[in-house]
Amino acid sequence: MADVARDEESTEFFDGTARGELMVKQCSACGHHLRPDSISCSKCYGNELLWTRASGRGTLVSWIVVHGAEQEPPVVGLVELDEGPWLHARLVDVDTATLAVGDAFVVDFEPAGEERIPIFRPA
């Protein structure tokens, strides 16, 4: 996988992946869970968002197989975390012949340069 570097906004996220934890944001006003790149609450417009650990479990919203860039075309999924936010991530240990929207997945982590990034495998 291509290397990923942290920036100021993603320090807590990559500290989390290094520990083997998937961090998302949560609105301090209403408790709504948000994608890790959120800067405003999608439910209440609150702007005080705190990092929180997600369960790492989710279900598949959609998936594709990307050809042309890598020797073994990767399966990339859009996963809905049990907490609600969607993440784009590589899917591993999947059979595309039977893969289906709604399938249950669980997070794992893989190195991408100096950082580790989330991937998902069947739960």
Place this chain on the structure above:
Amino acid sequence: MGKVYGRTAAEFAADAVRLAVDDAGLTLDQVDGLLVNPGLSGGLGIGLAAALGLYDLPLLSVVNAYGSSASAMVQIAMFAIAAGHASTVACVFADATLQPKSRTGAAYGSIGGARRRLTGIRGLGAAAGLGGAPSTYALAARRHMAKYGTDDDQFAAVAVTTRDWAADNPFAQLRDPITVDDHHKSRWIAEPFRLLDCCLVSNGGVAVVVTSGERARDLRQPPAYIWGWGQCHPGYVMERGCEWGLSTGAVKSGRDAFARAGIGPADIDVAEIYDCFTFTVIVSLEDYGFCEKGEGGPYVASGVLGRDGALPTNTGGGELSAYYMWGMTPLSEGVIQTRGQGGGRQVDRHDLVLVSGNGGTLEHHGTLVLGAHPKGA
């Protein structure tokens, strides 16, 4: 337009504005507004005004709402003219992102040989393997397929019909007929999309001139009258309950445009729908109300979009087969059809033409309803 090299986006834009102004029977000194939608290659901006010798303009701006920019520019021009702020506004898109002997995907930065370094949360998608627009649209399409049963044969129907239209467009880059089998045998780009599900990448420029109906009446060309307009930028939040991939901003943009025109989808004679991918046509037609939600696949497969169909669509070959000038592809063909100047591809009945722009990954929508006659006349 097409695989044209050795000219910059600014040069293409200048050419396009000159040609459009001349086509209208105007001269550059009669233009008092310029809206510029640059593509990706850079170097094109509001400096175009001075480069063209347009001085003391009351209206000059870059507009960028991606693939909905063309319809957005026309709407901004129309508002300025209706307010008495300007009288004649040129709207232009140009790009020169394609390089000789390089892959189309590389032109949009989606596929590179070099190992890339990505940054922050936003780098995670690309790190996972997402490769630009074909990947994100393919994700949207899969959602639609899973929920509504939309399939590969229906995608192919769009590709084949659009190519058939391109045969009679001298500007089209790809004019040789294709079959459903050709579609199915074309290489995978991002499953469920094959090569023939994806639009072209083109160099070039397109401009349109917007002025009042009163003024247009006496100019060189038959005017395309703006009957209706709309925009919708849904602002999808990618989280539980999001409709992304299943429906688009065309729902609201279309409803507003039809309401302003005082018509409904059944009144449209010709549709020019942003077709960055075959799937985009299917979901857009549903959202405009030409068929029920989820029925877009069977609808396009019924032959409705073709020469003998009830809704001739993308009659110039669209972005899939003719040229990719963002929202100027559907807009320019919409103007040609409204004027009745489509030559071998001209649709007999062209009183009302729908023009649909779409940008981001189904994230920005702009709609125009063009009429061959003034509204109410």
